[in-house]
Amino acid sequence: MNNVKRLQILERLRAANPHPTTELNYSTPFELLIAVILSAQATDVSVNKATERLYPMANTPAAILALGVDGLKEYIKTIGLYNAKAENIIKTCAQLLARHNGEVPADRAALEALPGVGRKTANVVLNTAFGWPTIAVDTHIFRVSNRTGFAVGKDVDAVEQKLLKVVPAEFKLDVHHWLILHGRYTCVARKPRCGSCLIEDLCEFKDKTEI
Structure with a gap:
């Protein structure tokens, strides 16, 4: 995947969810x-x-x-x-x-x-909690990054390093929230919901579904 596509993906995810955050409840x-x-x-x-x-x-x-x-x-x-x-x-x-x-x-x-x-x-x-531009890679992010071609890596550390390299600074704070939510609700493990995906045309997954 080239950086032009990556930028378009990030811009669409941001437009759909400008202020993403964790779904865990906390106050401190x-x-x-x-x-x-x-x-x-x-x-x-x-x-x-x-x-x-x-x-x-x-x-x-x-x-x-x-x-x-x-x-x-x-x-x-x-x-x-x-x-x-x-x-x-x-x-x-x-x-x-x-x-x-x-x-x-x-x-x-x-x-x-x-x-x-x-x-x-x-x-x-x-x-x-502290606003650092870190990228936490969980199973959702690992799957989405590899399946879409956005940041391919053999393990979570490799994917994290690739994401840190290819994601522009302005998106780093929010990108892990966008990718987690995308993996949790759209690019799900067993059968991705490609038909309702806002980045389907940019994704490089070869076995897309019509759901």
């Missing part, structure tokens, strides 16, 4: 961090249902730490991998209190040092 960087940790291999809908109960009771590192692992599990047990996530979240809360005065650091290395936080989670927090 800490709430966002916890929600993103919980969202690994889980839907945003399931995470929002859990945090809707959790955050009114505990939405700070100290408050969640006070719940303890077992107390936290009661709020998140409907989410996949909740046992491991509870352990990581409690450890993360302790680390935030011990090293960062209870605040979420706007620093990649510090974020990735937190239990349960990898590069993708750090990218989401840096982008959505």
